[in-house]
Amino acid sequence: RYPGGNFVSAYNWEDGIGPQSERPTRLDLAWRTAESNQVGIHEFARWAEAANTEMMLAVNLGSRGLDAARNFVEYVNHPGGTYWSDLRRKNGQADPWNVKLWCLGNEMDGPWQVGHKSAAEYGHLANETAKAIRSFDDKLELVVCGSSHSDMPTFPQWEATVLDESYDQVDYISLHMYFMNYEKNTREYLALPEKLDRYIGSVSGVIDYIKAKKRSKKDVKISFDEWNVWYHEREADEKRMKEWDWPHAPVLLEDVYNFEDVLQVGCILNTFIRRSDVVRIACIAQLVNVIAPIMTEPGGAAWKQTIYYPFQFASCFGRGTALALDVDCARYNADVAADVSYLDIAGVHDDDAGTLTFFAVNRNGEEPMTIDLALERFGEAKSVEHTLIKHENLEAANTKDNPENVKPVKQDGATLTNGRVSLTVPPYSYSMIRVTL
Structure with a gap:
């Protein structure tokens, strides 16, 4: 899933194309850093090919909207003969990437999000954006933003309003959840997947309600496209972010996971498997260094964090x-x-x-x-x-x-x-x- 995340809500995708030496440095409002744009869609696509994984792209519906989204889809997926597709070819990618999965923004229910909107505002924008890019390719699979977490005051009314606006144009609704143990209470911590299960069940019920209300034959599924344990460095990171002066690529959100987190991640993955009738996509956030199963040092070693193993096992053997x-x-x-x-x-x-x-x-x-x-x-x-x-x-x-x-x-x-x-x-x-x- 690229390019995010909170980052996408103030991101200009055009900044990440063309010669790297000519790409602009921008202020990343989400994380108070300077973004050099040395990684853009071309670099991400090459990484995805090397990693043998499918790209899931997100459009900016925070600071931007429909027009930038349709141009991005054209750049990525159109064969050629138009301004944006020919620019992609000029930039070294002759064939389209034919990306199927597209996220319509990120966490738009969150007041922290650049361009935060009400459910009605966002639902309307998502619906119109979906219609526009579906006119380009009606086989695209589109993900509309659900709640950032189940404790949001707008949950689950947000889901009902957004789906009421966009149900027939989208294929998934996204959910996010992070797991914390500030109290150092293992019994309570390991019970949190029960809350995850209720969260999924509640949204599944909202989907069924809107489907019945609209007399629709279409099924919308859940894309749980952000989840992980996240709390070890969170308070320290929030303090650092308030103090620093827009650094480039600082150490940030580099949680060190422990054995207790192995148990938690195992329970989370089990919940997704048991709920796979409705949860069809689930993306751990993130992959390397940033709340991640793999840790590295610049120019140095790389090693597997504790949570790598339950994720590896579910990925390799949780098939069928x-x-x-x-x-x-x-x-x-x-x-x-x-x-x-x-x-x-x-x-x-x-x-x-x-x-x-x-x-x-x-x-x-x-x-x-x-x-x-x-x-x-x-x-x-x-x-x-x-x-x-x-x-x-x-x-x-x-x-x-x-x-x-x-x-x-x-x-x-x-x-x-x-x-x-x-x-x-x-x-x-x-x-x-x-x-x-």
Whole structure:
């Protein structure tokens, strides 16, 4: 997803094209930095190709609007013979990128957003922008802005108003959520995915309501295109931003993640898998250094943060059809939710690979847990593999000098008997269980 994020709401996409030596430096109002525009759409597209990932582009509906959006789409996707497409060719990209996914702004419900609008104002602008760029290509998939988080005072009325304006022109509504543990209360922290689940369920209900109201045959899905743990450096960063004088590429939002965050990210990903009937897109924010699973030093080392591993496992092995699991286990009550299952688990069946994969978090910090998986309906299973992430210190982190302090380790002890898998996992642990059929 490029170029953001809060950044996009004051971004001129034209600043990021043409010779890099001639690109202007602008003030980034979102993060109080100087933006040199050395990375633009061409550089991002080359990175996406190298990373073998699909581009999801965002247009600026904060400080700009429909006209800039349609020009950007033409620059990116039109073959040639027009001003913007020929300029792309002149700048070294002969073929269009044919980007399918487009975000209609970012977090427009947020008063912090440049060009913040009311739901009615934004819904109208998003609808008109969508109609304009759909006239260019009616197969584009468009994402309208939902709430920045579920504690916004305008939630969920924002979703209802925006979708009432734009339902027939959009394919997704975006949601964002970040997870914090300022109170250092692990039980409450690990219950937050229950709040995430309610958030998704509430917006799904709003979608159904607007669909029924409009007598529409179209389904709108959820794009959860910003999520992560974010709090470790947040207060210090906010203080620094108030004091600094528009630096270029400063160290910012470089949270160092710990083992406790492994458990949280595992639960978040499990929620998305269980809700994949309506959540069709989910983008971690971000990828490198900035609240990211990968940390680097300029000109130096790169290493995997603790949260890299549950994200890697879900990305690589969370493929196929999500399973509706009937979970029977002990539960606890938290302030954010009642009846929280100590076992947070999601499963997928990959028919092509002939595998079942389960991602399990033991949210009980006191007791080990025996997991018994009844898989008889899938026929005779051939083998089972258990990978565990566990550390005795919840605050354990990976660093440049100790990059494998927290890492996955394959385990012995999982048994497979008559279509049932049994294994015991330690307190506060993350497990991936893979069954070959």
